[in-house]
Amino acid sequence: MSIQEAEQTTTEACSPVATHAIGLEAASSVAATLKALSDPLRLRMLSAIASDPRGESCVCDLAELADVSQPTVSHHLKVLKDVDVLTSERRGTWVWYRINPNRRGAVTALLDSFAPATVSVPGEDAAVDDGLRPDFDARVTRLAEELAAEVPALDSDVVLSIVRESYTSLARSARVTSALVPLTERFARQRLSDLTRDRDASVPQVLFVCVANAGRSQLAAALVNKLAGGKVVARSAGSSPADVIHPHVRSLLAEIEGDAAGQRFPKPLTDDAVRAADVVVTMGCGDVCPIIPGVRYDDWAVGDPALASRDGVEAIRDDIAARVRTLVDDLLSLTPSHQEQP
Incomplete structure (x- = not known):
């Protein structure tokens, strides 16, 4: 093959095609955010704030995550604020931080999906x-x-x-x-x-839905089943289920259900589950549930256990438990006939 033929072949093989790459401005913005997140302490603080059942964290709580000075903690939080991941509010002596509502979806994806996928269990x-x-x-x-x-x-x-x-x-x-x-x-x-399922002959059924079905929704279902003693049945599902339940959540499920906790695993959300439910409780998964007439929908703003500490997950459990008690009492008061069923 001559040099001219080789050049022609190369040219034909490398013909340019339309590109759908992210724009330069958007890429620069994303890169700046990822750079701000590329620090273990910042990620831990972000996780602590996202999983706090109060929906926000005080700087004094975040300072407990590492043996560093207060100015160092403030510096890291400022970096996250500069890229609009966090917002802050001063109340008296302390400053409180929360996830920027416009970035909550991205933060949830990072903590619920990307992070667990990179950490071996x-x-x-x-x-x-x-x-x-x-x-x-x-x-x-x-x-x-x-x-x-x-x-x-x-x-x-x-x-x-x-x-x-x-x-x-x-x-x-x-x-x-x-x-x-x-x-x-x-x-x-x-x-x-x-x-x-025959609704008329069945006890009330609740479906808890979160993103990964690896934490909040599993805890809520386990707590309902324990508290209700068969008078209410609880299911759980995920809009994008993980491969395993979070380790801290697994240990709490064992405390709630004993050996039966070993039967739990993340499951995908199905239309069947939504149609069979009397109440669907969403927990940070957005508008992923199909709207079925006759089904009651609630949304619980509770902390996310993804990457949270053991103490953080226990606080989330306590928050969910209080909500579960109210829900079970409400369902049983509305359907007194169910109280007589085993």
């Missing part, structure tokens, strides 16, 4: 790449046949579709494929139960 096996996952088709099909026999009210093809959908949605975030079929069975059973 001790004791968990790494997920197998999608292309290397074993073929569970036969086991999933057999599971669908078993469940279809238990729910004769539903067509077997409907059951098979639900089981396959359940498996696929859980597989997207699974770390270990060996547990997929048992998890699929539990998730599919719940969905089938939601599909066949």
Whole structure:
């Protein structure tokens, strides 16, 4: 091949195409924000503020996160304020910080999704790449046949579709494929139960929804089920479920439910769950729930356990517990007949 032919080939192979890269101004703004966040102490302070059940944190609380001077803490907080991640308000001697409402979605994504994805969880096996996952088709099909026999009210093809959908949605975030079929069975059973629920003959049902279904919503469901003693049933789901429950939350769930806590796992939100619920409680996930007539919707502004300290998560649990007691009392007072059911 001549030099001229080689140059022509190279030119054809490298023909420019339209680019959809982020604009320079936007890239500069994002880079400045990421640079401000690229400090471990700043991220810890951001997490502490985001997970504070009060919705804000005092500078005196944030100073406890590290053995540094007060001016150093103030410097780091100013950096986060300069990029509009935080806002502040002085009250007397102390300054209080909260997440800028316009940046809350970005902060939630950072703490709920990006951060857990970069931190390995001790004791968990790494997920197998999608292309290397074993073929569970036969086991999933057999599971669908078993469940279809238990729910004769539903067509077997409907059951098979639900089981396959359940498996696929859980597989997207699974770390270990060996547990997929048992998890699929539990998730599919719940969905089938939601599909066949008779509202008139059932106790009230509450669905808690957050982003990752790895913290707040799991705690709320566990607390309802314990407090109500079967007179109210609680479910939980996530708009973008994580692969595992937050470690601090797992330990609190064990205190609430004992061995039964080991059966909990993050689950995706489904229309079936929303339709089956009498009350849907959203917790920092925005407008992700479909609006179903006859379903009551509440929104709880509670702290986020993502990357929070053990003490922080316990404070969030206490906040949720107080709200749960009010909700359960409200539901039972509105439906006195349910109090007589086991």
